[in-house]
Amino acid sequence: MGQEIVRAGAGRDPLRVKQMALAEGLALMPKRPQNAATAHLTGQQKAAVIVRLLLAEGGQLPLTSLPESLQTELTTQIAAMRLIDRATLDAVVEEFLDTLDQVGLAFSDGLHGALSLLGDHISEDASERLRAMLAQSDQSNPWGHVEAASDQVLSELLNGESPQIGAVTLSRLSTKKASAVLSLMEGGLARRVALAMAHTERISPQVVHRIGQALARQIDARPKRAFVSDASRRVGEILDISPAPLRDSMLSGIEAEDAEFARGVRRAIFTYGDLPERLAPLDVPRLVRDLDQEVLLIALSGTLGQKDTRNEAASEFMLANLSQRLGATLREEAEMSGSVNPRDLDSALKRIVATVRAMAQAGDIKLVQPEEE
Numbered sequence: 001m002g003q004e005i006v007r008a009g010a011g012r013d014p015l016r017v018k019q020m021a022l023a024e025g026l027a028l029m030p031k032r033p034q035n036a037a038t039a040h041l042t043g044q045q046k047a048a049v050i051v052r053l054l055l056a057e058g059g060q061l062p063l064t065s066l067p068e069s070l071q072t073e074l075t076t077q078i079a080a081m082r083l084i085d086r087a088t089l090d091a092v093v094e095e096f097l098d099t100l101d102q103v104g105l106a107f108s109d110g111l112h113g114a115l116s117l118l119g120d121h122i123s124e125d126a127s128e129r130l131r132a133m134l135a136q137s138d139q140s141n142p143w144g145h146v147e148a149a150s151d152q153v154l155s156e157l158l159n160g161e162s163p164q165i166g167a168v169t170l171s172r173l174s175t176k177k178a179s180a181v182l183s184l185m186e187g188g189l190a191r192r193v194a195l196a197m198a199h200t201e202r203i204s205p206q207v208v209h210r211i212g213q214a215l216a217r218q219i220d221a222r223p224k225r226a227f228v229s230d231a232s233r234r235v236g237e238i239l240d241i242s243p244a245p246l247r248d249s250m251l252s253g254i255e256a257e258d259a260e261f262a263r264g265v266r267r268a269i270f271t272y273g274d275l276p277e278r279l280a281p282l283d284v285p286r287l288v289r290d291l292d293q294e295v296l297l298i299a300l301s302g303t304l305g306q307k308d309t310r311n312e313a314a315s316e317f318m319l320a321n322l323s324q325r326l327g328a329t330l331r332e333e334a335e336m337s338g339s340v341n342p343r344d345l346d347s348a349l350k351r352i353v354a355t356v357r358a359m360a361q362a363g364d365i366k367l368v369q370p371e372e373e
Contacts, residue, residue, distance in 0.1 A: 037091035048077040049084060049092045142212035143172050149219045151177070155184035157218055163189065167196035168203060168211050232261060236268025237357070241350045270357070270367070272299065272349040273310030276317040279356065283365040284321035290355055290364075295348045300334035302345035311349070 158166045170178040239247045255262035303311040319327040359365045
């Protein structure tokens with residue numbers, strides 16, 4: 001009869017039964033009045049009975065989500081128990097189901113569950129503070145926090161650590177994440193870290209956990225950045241839409257003061273003339289569909305006559321990657337438009353660049369980075 005009652009409860013809400021099976025024995029049942037048939041059992045013993053019964057029926061219980069101390073206590077209790085008579089079993093199950101019926105609302109599992117529930121409803125600063133608290137908790141898994149850190153941040157942290165720490169960290173990260181972090185590390189250290197991974201088999205889970213906690217604390221201790229992108233990218237995006245004379249003058253001045261920063265800015269700059277190198281041919285039709293046709297015609301009219309220039313090459317690239325009919329139509333309309341005011345041309349080219357940037361940020365197209373060429 002006990003099995004039928006448990007199956008009936010599971011039929012109402014399987015997840016609710018799974019979540020409450022242990023809480024009923026470890027928390028709620030000891031506080032409830034005990035009937036005569038279960039008076040000799042503790043709350044832990046009742047939980048052991050329920051868990052043993054559910055497992056015998058093929059149930060899947062999320063025991064790993066419990067704190068290790070409770071997992072140990074439950075396992076020890078099950079090991080210590082022997083036989084339970086039918087009347088006691090039925091009484092425990094009835095008490096268990098009665099407890100479920102009294103539950104009006106179940107809250108999320110700990111701080112992690114609360115964050116998942118409220119993540120979109122609290123401020124970013126509050127969310128970051130709570131995640132830092134969770135990462136530093138002894139009961140939490142710090143490696144999720146480490147995995148979420150940027151590749152650049154992790155490579156900078158590991159550059160200051162021993163190869164052994166780096167080896168443990170890369171072993172614990174996902175393969176894709178580990179590869180990205182390793183590629184950013186200094187060459188000599190990267191080789192030493194790779195060699196050190198051969199000696200990680202005997203490291204205990206406790207040590208791995210402590211390393212993860214230490215890294216999570218270092219990540220949280222880093223000052224919060226006001227800007228997501230680096231300075232060279234921000235300057236490059238500003239110069240993207242600046243007049244060409246100003247852009248060239250600024251680049252020359254920056255290069256005279258800081259050659260390395262200037263190289264970063266040049267890599268970040270994206271102009272109309274960069275389209276053949278930065279835009280995939282298959283993305284050209286998508287771009288043309290999103291562009292204002294008047295803007296496109298101004299750009300084509302003003303650049304197709306600029307012989308042997310990057311802008312002319314960009315326009316030819318655009319037309320060559322459209323359908324033959326559409327390309328011929330646009331070329332004919334551009335030639336019939338006549339001369340274009342330089343200011344209007346500059347504005348049209350900037351608008352096309354801005355559209356490309358917006359589509360790339362939205363994920364509609366993907367720009368080829370200079371270092372990928």
